[in-house]
């Protein structure tokens with residue numbers, strides 16, 4: 001051991017930090033204040049005041065559905081769905097819709113970074129005025145409406161079609177887009193613009209009716225990632241076993257989420273143990 005490290009003044013510096021670590025260690029996980037944490041809203045650029053079923057930003061995991069994770073990059077909100085990263089352009093929580101656009105078509109049609117736009121149909125569905133086009137690259141033979149790609153692109157040629165494809169191509173890609181742009185599949189710049197405008201999907205993996213019940217009982221909606229069931233977090237660290245919180249006056253029907261009585265002596269014993277070993281070891 002390096003004796004310099006253990007000079008008395010180093011002890012003094014380390015002590016508060018170590019106590020802090022100990023405190024964190026003995027804080028029971030279940031006492032996490034979901035009620036207050038999940039009251040935080042997600043805010044990023046133009047996307048503001050977003051709550052359940054989304055999580056991310058100041059909203060920890062249990063505040064939302066695993067597949068509705070929002071990220072804030074600069075002031076642009078992003079979401080990952082099945083390995084594809086999208087810009088989130090709008091969220092309508094009443095209609096349960098997301099307007100999203102792939103962020104790999106900002107420089108052109110020729111170098112997509114992500115795989116097919118894919119959804120689990122039990123989780124998302126296109127809003128009626130949106131559908132899918134297929135981008136095809138380096139096919140044999142190319143149709144007359146092909147576009148050529150600039151030098152350092154991932155592909156040499158491409159074209160856009162809808163419906164079934166009969167071409168043999170090196171690569172193909174499904175992407176969501178406004179249906180009215182289907183008329184312009186031979187116009188690459190119009191298609192690029194439509195891709196940037198994105199498309200709308202309805203998210204339907206959560207029952208917002210249940211969340212309404214929870215909110216009405218002054219609870220905060222969340223999601224249990226283990227049981228894959230919605231949660232209702234109530235004031236005072238209760239996680240309701242039903243879908244609503246008990247009225248403040250009546251005895252709670254939920255389970256107490258932590259065990260403070262058992263934890264506090266534990267904590268002080270640990271501190272004592274720590275202080276003793278700390279002072280007499282060196």
Ligand SMILES: *[C@@H]1O[C@H](CO)[C@@H](O)[C@H](O)[C@H]1NC(C)=O
Nearest residue numbers: 045046047075076077088089
């Ligand atoms: C926010 O909205 C404005 C107006 O709709 C738009 O011009 C701007 O690009 C948006 N910013 C972001 C980061 O999406």
Ligand SMILES: *[C@@H]1O[C@H](CO)[C@@H](O)[C@H](O)[C@H]1NC(C)=O
Nearest residue numbers: 114115116117171172173174
């Ligand atoms: C897109 O999906 C099709 C099958 O539907 C597959 O053949 C193709 O390789 C996928 N493209 C990419 C880029 O993942």
